[in-house]
Amino acid sequence: MKHPLICAAAAALLATPAVQAQAPKPPLDAAATDPARLGWMVGSPPPADKLIRWADMSFFRFPQYRWTFAHFRRLLPTTNISRGDGPVAVLPRAERSDIDGVTFHPLGSTETMTWAQSLQANYTDAIVVLHRGRIVYERYFGVMNPSQPHIAMSVTKSYFGTLAAMLVAEGKLDPDALVTRYIPEMKDTAYGDATVREVMDMTIGVKYSEDYADPKAEIWDHVRAGGVFPRPPGYSGPQSFQQFLLTLRKEGEHGQAFAYKTVNADVLGWLIERASGEPVGRLLDERIWSKLGAEHDAYMIVDSTGYEFAGGGFNATLRDMARFGEMMRLEGRYNGRQIVPKAVVDEIRRGGSRALFAKAGFSTLPGWSYHDMWWVSHDEDGVYAARGIYGQTLYIDPKADMVIARFASYPQAANAHLDPTTLPAFRALAKFLMR
Amino acid sequence: MKHPLICAAAAALLATPAVQAQAPKPPLDAAATDPARLGWMVGSPPPADKLIRWADMSFFRFPQYRWTFAHFRRLLPTTNISRGDGPVAVLPRAERSDIDGVTFHPLGSTETMTWAQSLQANYTDAIVVLHRGRIVYERYFGVMNPSQPHIAMSVTKSYFGTLAAMLVAEGKLDPDALVTRYIPEMKDTAYGDATVREVMDMTIGVKYSEDYADPKAEIWDHVRAGGVFPRPPGYSGPQSFQQFLLTLRKEGEHGQAFAYKTVNADVLGWLIERASGEPVGRLLDERIWSKLGAEHDAYMIVDSTGYEFAGGGFNATLRDMARFGEMMRLEGRYNGRQIVPKAVVDEIRRGGSRALFAKAGFSTLPGWSYHDMWWVSHDEDGVYAARGIYGQTLYIDPKADMVIARFASYPQAANAHLDPTTLPAFRALAKFLMR
Helix, strand or coil, X not given: CCCHHHHHHHHHHHCCHHHHHHCCCCCCCCCCCCHHHHCCCCCCCCCHHHCCCCCCCHHHCCCCHHHHCCCHHHCCCEEEECCCCCCCCCCCECCCCCCCCCEECCCCCCCCEEHHHHHHXXXXXXXXXXXXXXXXXXXXXXXXXXXXCEECCCHHHHHHHHHHHHHHHCCCCCCCCEHHHHCHHHCCCHHHHCEHHHHHCCCCCECCCCCCCCCCCHHHHHHHHCCCCCXXXXXXXXXXXXXXXXXXXXXXXXXXXXXXXXXHHHHHHHHHHHHHCCCHHHHHHHHCHHHCCCCCCEEEEECCCCCECCCCCEEECHHXXXXXXXXXXXXXXXXXXXXXXXXXXXXXXXXXXXXXXXXXXXXXXXXXXXXXXXXXCCCCCCCEEEEEHHHEEEEEECCCCEEEEEEECCXXXXXXXXXXXXHHHHHHHHHHHHC | CCCHHHHHHHHHHHCCHHHHHHCXXXXXXXXXXXXXXXXXXXXXXXXXXXXXXXXXXXXHCCCCHHHHCCCHHHCCCEEEECCCCCCCCCCCECCCCCCCCCEECCCCCCCCEEHHHHHHHCXXXXXXXXXXXXXXXXXECCCCCCCCCEECCCHHHHHHHHHHHHHHHCCCCCCCCEHHHXXXXXXXXXXXXXXXXXXXXXCCCECCCCCCCCCCCHHHHHHHHCCCCCCCCXXXXXXXXXXXXXXXXXXXXXXXXXXXXHHHHHHHHHHHHHHHCCCHHHHHHHHCHHHCCCCCCEEEEECCCCCECCCCCEEECHHHHHHHHHHHHCCCEECCEECCCHHHHHHHHHCCCHHHHHCCCCCCCCCCEEECCEEECCCCCCCXXXXXXXXXXXEEXXXXXXXXXXXXXXXXXXXXXXXXXXXXXXXHHHHHHHC
């Protein structure tokens, strides 16, 4: 189904002659790009026009990636994050049929959209809403189902930000120390004079563009080094994530502004490994995942040296991601045990500098900050969130006792495209549930 | 620890001047190549001399592969084989300390070896013995532990042979039909005039060498096509397992002799997919793995088109592999349900033609046959087994109520090297347990 608001917006845009000349064709809508309906990778072998391969980059094209995001493991090497041997932490069900009709105004619009419409507008792959720990809403689309992992993209960063904050609380990682205390090899890089705290809050001055619309942005060199993207013939660049990190050069000053750059999460992963003596995946497994009462194992994408992609390589099922969010909402105590210390959750919720954040110009996130790899709203509900490109999110509203986990595969990477039909929807649902 | 028998044999060999000149240095023993002790892939990043990579083939060198065999998922794309949501099928423990002292004569030797010595001689990674369904012996070495999957190599074939036999029993796959009834694309290949039964029993006349000691053998082209081995620069050969299968040409006649060739298992995988309409991994998941009460998910290596490597790509934990064996020993009934029909197990145990098998010259397996991708001894105990290179095995002795699952990483591929210190050990243990 085409979404009327999107169509209206597109029509308005296309009415402008200058835009008519340049604007790309609007992408097909969610229903038209449903990956199950399109039959990707079905058949033995799949016909050529239904084949998705890594080496030819078809895996990362729209709408193919609506299949890929649920199947990264079939394309890349991975490590297992074990659910452990304990029982599943039951999420009681109290589903409400009235949620689909909740209405809101998309950011910058006076039109009204329903919750149900927002799922299509956001190219949602799967979404679950917990209220007071109970599942009040749960939907799967396309190739997703309750036992199918999906990539979390940069939601990954918040998992490792939490682990890093735990190591800080234990005195194993000093936020005021220079990065080089743990990784002397980074002496001559952009991180040579940076502190751990500046990495954790992403106020690093480093020449590295995360502009997903720019094919020359360093983010692509980064994922090629890690082998997440294929390399061109004759490639002679860095052979691993860590080798890539050693090539980074300074640009500007540290501590002056929030600048969202995935490399910081990978530097943080390295810091965690040096401070804990363990691979980040195993630490996540031991400290969190095996304690959550997760339903399923999760997994991490690894590079060719076995280094786990802390910047965006975590994959899990929807409900298990929601369990992590519920654990955070409950101040670290979940499944009958304190998994993350309350002081660590408090510190994350305290947030970072709103002034430094404002300099980054995230127009859909006024008044927010970034701290310990979490996005913190500083609103009256105390909302904070993990956010990944193409619409992945884990959204925690402590006042409304609400946790939302969502996987999506939007036609554009940046969440600025989805926020207008996401953040007001989530806020309207919180109000609705609090009534 | 160096094994005295191996040392004696090596010393005797080296005493011969002609051998002194040519013989390669005997490989280091099991203790000296223990992958945990050698510290492969430890460190962030691992030091260069501890790094194991796929692209440079170090992953498949001895002794590095003693680490690799437990970590294929970190090197290659895989699919998940789910354990499902049910409870684990408990394996009661009744461990016996007297098994280590069981003695036997290695094939062709009058010396005496103990069970404990055989584990080292065979470069065992993990071994478990079930007697009447109880664990009487269980050991893990190197980087293995009860929750660590290990590659099953060609033990994989027996899983899919069993699935194929189930489809035959259901009338979905006709053993007397030509392969081309299901895969018309194979018309102009070696399989153009072959029957399904000839594939299942490996009596196919096809130009394809499985001599692991010959770097030009077609087995290597096969795994390069599937992307299990890296391809040389400028590679322009087949891009998938299925494309490779279409290149196979006839050599000799079908139905005249047993000829062990991995391609047959991959053709069988394709037949299964066409007959069932499902990917082989999903079928294994739905029909068997999710019903076994397995402790862990398993996984399959896939090629770049998502085709699962039915010839040798299955990875599972040791006890779960033993559960599959126990299910077969119990004539298909396990974990409170009939998983494989009794008639299918009976048919597998019946075996194939011993005359055709004898032509293949497996000197350590006199009187055996190969049927439905299982190795059948026709001995007084009715032993039958799944066997994979480098020592992987699932060994079922119905008369002794004994199942042995073993993972190993022997310095040479062919099981002829391990059989002398394996088959008499297993037989001695069966006698010991029956006393």
